[in-house]
Amino acid sequence: MKDLIHNFLIVSVAYITAFSLTLGFIVPLQQILLSNVISELSVLFLPHGVRVLAxxxxxxxxxxxxLPASYLMNFLSSQAGITLDPWAPVVSLIGCYLGFVLTIRFFPEDVLHRQFxxxxxxxxxALLGSILNSLGNTVLLKHELDFLVATGFLFxxxxxxxxxxxxxxYVFRFARLLTEVNDA
Amino acid sequence: METIPDMSSLLKNIAKMQIMLADMEAELGIKNIGTIEKSVLSSVVDLTGDTRLVSTKEILKHPLNCDYSRPSLFRALKNLEGLGKIAKGGDKRGLYALADQSA
Known part of the structure; x- marks a missing residue:
């Protein structure tokens, strides 16, 4: 039970941090530099890395x-003027999970027997999860399979x-550096 | 669906992640080398000013390396060789050159 709470907290904090960086820093920069890209689409969606690790x-x-962190960030995105479909978090998570299942199904020896x-x-x-995620989100957003938007999500x-x-x-590198400084 | 056995341990997951990220660092060529390695590499650069090859003896005696123990210096040489920064050269044993100069 303690492990479950730990894992839930770590995953939630990591996801909220990554999403906040995307929403607060990357999206505004993108709106200035790439104004022709739709606001629902981030060209650098950091939470995908967190999802893959999770x-x-x-x-x-x-x-x-x-799921809770995804819905929280969905709500905060709508407050920031980026309205996403209420089903988007579910579709994204299921898409990424199916990508993960497909990877371990078709490339099982690596994940099960490699220690490192x-x-x-x-x-x-990340790739297989993103393909399914981008297709699902494109259908939710455009109500059709727009390959240009899907490619944007994938990118x-x-x-x-x-x-x-x-x-x-770099976070781990910095942690190592701090340890060295403390040891010295 | 259970994916990987014994994956509930937080420390184990962090260790695995660190190893994977270290592997990524090495493959992207941005691995940070340690203090002793930096010192040894600097001494090799200094010593190869006149000659292409430098001996282990010269590296060990170099002023930059006088604070470190022999085993640490040998380990640093091995690490630098593994990272492709220096390479063994010449016919004799214990001769090193900067990696891009060795042939």
Whole structure:
């Protein structure tokens, strides 16, 4: 039970942080630099990296853990003037989870028997999850399969995933540096 | 659906994530080298000013490295070799060159 609460809190804080960075920093910058891109679409959607990690480490439970934070951020997005479909969080999470399931179904040996997963494997989960997520969100947004919008979602998710991992890399590097300073 | 056995442990997950990110760092070529490695690499750069190859003995005696123990310096040499910063060169043992100069 304690582990579940820990995991829920970590996943929620990570998701809210990543979404806040996207909503508060990337989206306004995007509206200035890329004004022709629709506001519902972020070209650098950082929470996708959090979703990928959550599904990899927690499996199906990540859907439940991520749902409250997803709805909170959906509500905050609408307050900020970006109205998303009420089903968008559910569609995104199920899409990403199916992508994760497909990855471990078709590439099982890597995830089950490798002690040290390689980052490209997470990239594969991110890609398959994002394809399903982008198709689902495009249908919700446009009520048809607009491939240009779907490609935009896919690009935003993958760029966000990569940058999210880069940020995590530097967070861990900084933590190591702090440890070295404290040890000295 | 249970994906990976024993994945409930938070520490285990963090360790796995750190290893995966370290792997990413190495593959992207942005891995941060340690203080001793930086010192050894600087001494190799300094010593290769006149000659292409430098001996382990010269590296160990270099003023930049005098504060470190022999095992630490040998470990740093091995790490730098692994990172592709320096490479063994020449016919004799214990000779090193900067990686892009070794052939």
């Amino acid at each position: 599904f990899y480490f927690l499996g199906w439970r990540a859907v439940i853990f991520l 997963p390689r980052w490209q494997y997470f990239g594969l989960i 935003g998710d993958m760029a966000g995933f990569f940058v999210c991992f880069l940020i995590l890399m």
